[in-house]
Amino acid sequence: MTAAAPPDPHTRRHLTWDGCFNIRDLGGLGRHAPGAFVRADSVEKLTAAGWAAAHAHGVRTVLDLRNDDERGTDAAPRPDGITTVRLPLDGIEDTAFWEPWFTDWRWGTPLHYRPFLDHFPERVAATAEALAAAAPGGVAFHCAAGRDRTGLVSLLLLSLAGATPEEIAADYALSEARMTPVFTALGRAEEAAQLAAAYRSHATSPYAEMLKVARRFDGAAYLAAAGVPGTTVAALRARATGQPRG
Numbered sequence: 001m002t003a004a005a006p007p008d009p010h011t012r013r014h015l016t017w018d019g020c021f022n023i024r025d026l027g028g029l030g031r032h033a034p035g036a037f038v039r040a041d042s043v044e045k046l047t048a049a050g051w052a053a054a055h056a057h058g059v060r061t062v063l064d065l066r067n068d069d070e071r072g073t074d075a076a077p078r079p080d081g082i083t084t085v086r087l088p089l090d091g092i093e094d095t096a097f098w099e100p101w102f103t104d105w106r107w108g109t110p111l112h113y114r115p116f117l118d119h120f121p122e123r124v125a126a127t128a129e130a131l132a133a134a135a136p137g138g139v140a141f142h143c144a145a146g147r148d149r150t151g152l153v154s155l156l157l158l159s160l161a162g163a164t165p166e167e168i169a170a171d172y173a174l175s176e177a178r179m180t181p182v183f184t185a186l187g188r189a190e191e192a193a194q195l196a197a198a199y200r201s202h203a204t205s206p207y208a209e210m211l212k213v214a215r216r217f218d219g220a221a222y223l224a225a226a227g228v229p230g231t232t233v234a235a236l237r238a239r240a241t242g243q244p245r246g
Helices: 048-056 095-102 110-119 121-133 149-160 165-185 190-201 206-215 219-225 230-241
Strands: 037-040 059-064 083-086 138-142
Touching (some): 110 206, 121 149, 121 230, 138 149, 149 206, 149 219, 149 230, 165 190
Parallel strands (some): 059 083
């Protein structure tokens, strides 16, 4: 019997930004402050109204985790006052690492998180440093679907903010209900159903697999081992929890 995700107690975290489908504020999980960090699917799809909602929410920096070949044209202009930082996370050019995953059902699930974290500490460190150094205001970070690369960054931020493994896993699991419209918009409508079927066939779930990862992950210790200065880790935690940056 697989672990089922508990009901989300933070329904207020779900955001409605026209053009996207999988956006939520991390505030309310652990000590994470509302408005500090928002996880999202690709903001390229945002309409003018969607961008206005993001700006009104306090977003002043967008961190794009996608690879260069995934990027297209924005549906509407990004507002003045929002800076975009592009920092591909997954290191797809490392074919020796990635090629075995391309035909493995575990790709696109938390089952690849620990191997990724162990293999690419420098990429995670660079992402943490970019988040800590962002201009004042909220930060929205995204990949294509807002689930896996975005989920990995959420794992890091929520760990730093003292969220429980159960909170982290429940947050990750919330994305699954949004994958059908996300992948339909990406022109890959079949992927959501295929992955859901794979989870069932292996008698597991997104919540169960993310819970295993979160129970064995300490964000501060990981970043320290990756060579991130303690001052940067402290600044990122302060940003996530809404504390003054000293």
